[in-house]
Amino acid sequence: MNNSVYQQLILDLRSIPSMGRNDYFVSDVNKEAVTWLDAWPNWTTFGFIVCGPFGSGKSHLAQVLKTLSHGDIIEAKDISDQNIDQLSQKKCLIIENIELFTSETLLFHLYNMLLENKNNLMITSKLTMSQISFELPDLKSRLLSLPQVNLGFPDDRLLKNLLIKQFLDKGILVEMDVIDYLIKRIDRSFEAISKLVSKIDFKSLEKAKKITIPFIKNTIKL
Numbered sequence: 001m002n003n004s005v006y007q008q009l010i011l012d013l014r015s016i017p018s019m020g021r022n023d024y025f026v027s028d029v030n031k032e033a034v035t036w037l038d039a040w041p042n043w044t045t046f047g048f049i050v051c052g053p054f055g056s057g058k059s060h061l062a063q064v065l066k067t068l069s070h071g072d073i074i075e076a077k078d079i080s081d082q083n084i085d086q087l088s089q090k091k092c093l094i095i096e097n098i099e100l101f102t103s104e105t106l107l108f109h110l111y112n113m114l115l116e117n118k119n120n121l122m123i124t125s126k127l128t129m130s131q132i133s134f135e136l137p138d139l140k141s142r143l144l145s146l147p148q149v150n151l152g153f154p155d156d157r158l159l160k161n162l163l164i165k166q167f168l169d170k171g172i173l174v175e176m177d178v179i180d181y182l183i184k185r186i187d188r189s190f191e192a193i194s195k196l197v198s199k200i201d202f203k204s205l206e207k208a209k210k211i212t213i214p215f216i217k218n219t220i221k222l
Helices: 003-012 031-039 058-069 104-116 137-145 156-169 176-183 190-207 213-219
Strands: 047-051 072-075 092-096 120-125 148-150
Touching: 031 058, 031 148, 047 058, 058 072, 058 092, 058 120, 092 104, 104 120, 104 137, 156 176, 156 190, 176 213, 190 213
Parallel strands: 047 120, 047 148, 072 092, 092 120
Antiparallel strands: none
């Protein structure tokens, strides 16, 4: 077996990340978003928007809400004339990555249809609504009127839980001294956590080594 095929086999060894409510850890940076989950279906407004960087937990939040509400998730870029009527009938619709929309008109119509049908809406975005250049004033005003939850970078408590969870999602149980070692050295962004755990996982599989502090020191540059 050549090296490239072997490396691809390692990359394919991925478990499906756990997406349950109990896996969505609460800390000061995300407690407002979790409050929306725990309040379903007794929301006080039509919907809300979650903004945050890549890997901040927006999609996890979306998956949990989908399960709780028996709703559906769609990428903003995939909304079309062919599916807008069906989407408007969803009891709770989650539109992911609204900043990547392809049609403001379709977004505007879908928003109004969901509202008219007394259904609910959750939107995710890497940008705040004020940072997105919408040309339709009515669409922009409607989106700006929705409550907006901003997910921040992780604090120590959340960082530790995220590291543990991402290792567990790959079927790896690491010692707490390894977690504590990483917390002191990792770039404090959700994207960095995801990339580092994947890198450590890949190297440990490639070299058939247990994940320990000496292994990380010798293998991974931090």
